[in-house]
Structure formats: C-alpha cells, structure tokens
Amino acid sequence: MAHESSDSPLGTTAWRDFVADWSADRVAFRVPWGKAMMWLFLVSDTFVFSCFLVAYMTVRTSTPVAWPNASEVFALTIGGVELPLILIAIMTFVLISSSGTMAMAVRAAALGRRREAGMLVLLTAALGASFVGMQAFEWSKLIVEEGIRPWGNPLGAPQFGAAFFTITGFHGLHVSAGVLYLLVVAIRLLTRGAAAADGGQGVEIAGLYWHFVDLVWVFIFAFFYLW
Amino acid sequence: MDALSPSAGGHGQQHPIGVYLKVWGLLFVLSTLSYLVDYFHVGGVLRWALIVAFMLAKAGLIVAVFMHMRWERRALLVAVLLPPLCLLVLAGLMWAEAEHTRQTRNVYFVAESGAAGHGAADKADGAAR
Numbered sequence: 001m002a003h004e005s006s007d008s009p010l011g012t013t014a015w016r017d018f019v020a021d022w023s024a025d026r027v028a029f030r031v032p033w034g035k036a037m038m039w040l041f042l043v044s045d046t047f048v049f050s051c052f053l054v055a056y057m058t059v060r061t062s063t064p065v066a067w068p069n070a071s072e073v074f075a076l077t078i079g080g081v082e083l084p085l086i087l088i089a090i091m092t093f094v095l096i097s098s099s100g101t102m103a104m105a106v107r108a109a110a111l112g113r114r115r116e117a118g119m120l121v122l123l124t125a126a127l128g129a130s131f132v133g134m135q136a137f138e139w140s141k142l143i144v145e146e147g148i149r150p151w152g153n154p155l156g157a158p159q160f161g162a163a164f165f166t167i168t169g170f171h172g173l174h175v176s177a178g179v180l181y182l183l184v185v186a187i188r189l190l191t192r193g194a195a196a197a198d199g200g201q202g203v204e205i206a207g208l209y210w211h212f213v214d215l216v217w218v219f220i221f222a223f224f225y226l227w
Numbered sequence: 228m229d230a231l232s233p234s235a236g237g238h239g240q241q242h243p244i245g246v247y248l249k250v251w252g253l254l255f256v257l258s259t260l261s262y263l264v265d266y267f268h269v270g271g272v273l274r275w276a277l278i279v280a281f282m283l284a285k286a287g288l289i290v291a292v293f294m295h296m297r298w299e300r301r302a303l304l305v306a307v308l309l310p311p312l313c314l315l316v317l318a319g320l321m322w323a324e325a326e327h328t329r330q331t332r333n334v335y336f337v338a339e340s341g342a343a344g345h346g347a348a349d350k351a352d353g354a355a356r
Contacts, residue, residue, distance in 0.1 A: 014301040021302035029303050039307050050314045054321050061325035064332045071265050089262045096258060100251035103293050110241045204240065204295070211293045215286055221258075222282035226265050227275070 032198075038205045042212045045174075049216050052167050053223055059159035068155035070225050073146065074138070088225050091134050092217065095175075098127035099214040102182075106207040109189070109200030117203055118189030124210065125182040128175050135172045139165075167220055174213050181206055240295050250292045257281045257288075 021028050029036045060067055071084040078086065105120035142148040142164070150165050152158035185206045261281040264274060291297040296304055 018301035018305055021300065029306070030300055031303060036303070039303065043307055043310060046311050047314065050311065050317075054314070054318050057318065058321045058325040061322060062328035062332070064329060064337045071268075085262065085265050089258075092258050092262070093255065096251070096254045099254070099289065099293055100247070103247040103251070104244070107241065107244060107247065208294055211289055214293075215289045218282055218285045218289070222261065222278050226261060226278045 032201050032205075034201065034205045035208070038208050042208065045212065045216075049167075049170070049219070052163075052170065053219065056163040056167060056224065059163060060157070063157045063159055065157040067157050068153065068160045070227075073142070073148075073155065074225065085225060087134060087138055088221065091131055091138075092221055094127050094131050094134070095214050095217050098124045098131070099211055101127065102207050102210045106200065106204045109203035112200070114189050114192065117200070118186050121182050121186040121189060121203065121206070125179045125186060128179040128182065128210075128213075132172055132175050132179065135168065135175075139168075164224070167224060171213070171216055171220060174216070178210055178213050181209060240298055242295075242298070246292060250288050253288055254285055257285050 021030070074086075074088050075082050075084045076086045077083075101120050102124045105117045105124060108120060109117035147154050148161045148164065150162045153161050185203060189203070258281075261278060264277045264281075269277060290308075296307070
C-alpha cells in the first residue's frame, strides 16, 4: 500500500490521490463501474478514429495529385448564393445543439427530474437523427452529382473518396448507434422502468458517449473539412 | 460556485446550469469562428493555427465540462487522457513516412510521366503549402 508523507515530491493533493488510487490494490477508479467501462470504451474508440485520421493525413500528404477543395466540394447554393461548406456548418451546429440538450438532460436526471430528462434525451436523439439525415443527403449529393467514389473522383486525388467515406461513414455509424442508445435511455426514463434510483448515472454515462461523438466531429470538421 | 469542488463520483454529478449554458454558447461561437476562417479564405499558416486553436478549445470544453472530466478524480483523468498522447508519435512517424513517399513519387512518377513538377505544383497550390 502506498503511503504518502506530507513532504511528497509529487506536491499537490490531486497527484497524491492519483498515486494512492492506482496503488491501492483495490478499486482504482472511484466511479460507478458503468462510467469506468464507458470511458475505457471511449479511449479505445479514440484510437480507432485517430488511426483513420492519421491514415487520412498519410494519404493526403503522400499524393502528388491535388487534393479536392473541401470548401467547394461541400458548398451549397441557397437562394442563388453559393455558400461554401454551409451544410457541414449546419451539421456542426446541430450536433453542438444536441450536445447542449444532452448536458441539460444529464443535469435534470441528476436532480431527479425524470420526465424533463427523458424529454431532453428525446430531443437530443431527434437532433442526432437529423444530423444523420443531412449526412445521407451529403453522401448522395457527392456520389450522384459529384461522382465521388472510394477509388477515385473527377476532382483530384483518388484517396479523397476513400478517406471521406471511411471517416464520415464511421462517425455517422456512431451517431446512428447513439440515437438508438438514447431512445432506449429516454424510454426507460419516461416509463419509470429500470434504472430508477441510480441518481441519473445511466443518463450521465449515455451523455459521455454522446459528447464523445460530438468531440470526434470537432476533429473531423477541423482536419477533413477545413484543412 | 460549487462547480469547482471535486466530486467523489458516487452519485450523478450536479452542477449549476450556468456552466453548461456558458460552454454551450462558447462552442457555438468557436464553431462560427472556425467556419468564418473558411468563409473568408484565410490561408497559409494562419489558417492552420486558427483551425487547430479553435478545435483544441472546443475539444477541451467538451471533455472538461460536458463530459465532467473537470470534476473527476485524477486517477481517471490520467487513465483516459494520457494514452492518446501516444497517437502523436504515430502521427509524427506517419507524417515523415508520407513526406518520403511523396518525394519518391514526385521523382519516379510525376517526373517520368513527362509532366515534371506539374503534380507537385498542383499540390502546392491546392494545399497553400
């Protein structure tokens, strides 16, 4: 068992707690097991998405062919005005909005307001579903109108399609799974079924997953669409 | 504001609604700013610096407040946030590898196909490198 003296070179209390927790032979993470497991899953998912993004960086850096200009590829003409990247911007705002409603839901659940929490989770799921809908629109536009394929496209480097479909497809899959996950959570909140007296932990854990999906989009937005 | 007191994590976390609303607003502002970087065609190093700065700010806010990492114990924070730093090594290695591949391709493919410098110049323009 670690025993920290008061003159520990590690300094702050938080670091002493860290050493004590990790060397305690017993529970290292003083959180509900579900939360620890969700974080573990999210760390592993971080590596998956990071590998995709690193692979994208590698193919984009190594090709001597010009990379298609995302700003133009994803532009939409609305009311006669061509707006660069506008659909992606809207999708970003929708996802951030859903993160906000999710945070509100987690708070409501922690305060024991089950109905409010349930409705907010439903709203979050609805925003998530609309995100997936816009992504489906974006995919069909790229496939049908722009002729983007995973193995090539008329705009430049053929790797563009492979990176685009892999990265946004995998992210969209996460959003879709998240929508189903949230629907289950909402139903359980609204019908007073199981998970009644967990102090809102189930909702908080679902929130971790949902915020992570938003977090991944932040990186995709920056590296794929804006770069 | 009790938002800064570390929680034991035994129960669902409760924080003032103001913290969430502030972060929510900030995320909107930062997203708008990063969109404007593209809208006004900011280029070169400034573009990348702004994009990365806004990205890291947004990621930090989401993890710290929305995902409650700000209030978790250090043991969990270290377990979650430290391992992904290995990815920077992977990114560095792959970047070096990709540069090498591109130079090789420029020498053996682009030059030999009679369009010497063409692809490389395109690339330079396209990426504002």
